[in-house]
Amino acid sequence: MLKTEITLEEMVPILKLLGDRTRLTIFSLLRTKQACVCELVEALEMSQPSISQHLRKLRDAKLVKEERRGQWIYYSINEETTHYLLVEHVLKFVPDQPDLIEKMKQAKGC
Amino acid sequence: MLKTEITLEEMVPILKLLGDRTRLTIFSLLRTKQACVCELVEALEMSQPSISQHLRKLRDAKLVKEERRGQWIYYSINEETTHYLLVEHVLKFVPDQPDLIEKMKQAKGC
């Protein structure tokens, strides 16, 4: 159920989550395709726990969703979240990161 | 000079500034009318230094501009800033705060 109405109090945590370089980059990548944790680790060149912790925050806020497929857990943007409209409008400004997308695709072993 | 192009790195600090309850409320109020510091202090029921420090951050990022008029310094949204387009799109979602606007108008002594 998408809402056009959103309170200031509801906006703040969403903007706070988007106002982080790592998380905004994750969004930029997930816009291209869903990704498992190890692909994001490769692309962002960050530790696995660090990526996982960012994903947890995004998941807790229902901004992304996860789907386990075997050993892998695929994350994708949750377009069904209540305030996706705000997220969408912000994401419109986020440029693609072709270099990172490339690195993500070359992620081996996962 | 407004830009449609904005890098991820440029977006992050803007979203970080907007992802704060006090600052987002200030924006909501400034959208209605420019305001001096003491009006914002009244409306938000926060200390003057706290409000001033938030305004400084917004000014440093060029998201608001100031204009001294006698003892008072009036703040307003800087619509000429480079990345106002992003700000504008976010602000579209921020609801008006009629109660705070009322309190702001009743600010005495300034």
Place this chain on the structure above:
DNA sequence: TGCTTATATAAGCACTTAATTATATAGTTG
């Protein structure tokens, strides 16, 4: 079953941030 891989979680730490209190600056008014 035991080993490996993918991911999550927990604990600790460094850094940042937002508030408070105190003080400084600048304009106004007597």
Place this chain on the structure above:
DNA sequence: CAACTATATAATTAAGTGCTTATATAAGCA
């Protein structure tokens, strides 16, 4: 000029955040 008002700045502190290291969980495979 002195007193007052509006605002800014500085120093301190408490809380929050993001990273690292270490460990736990869970799935796949020999």
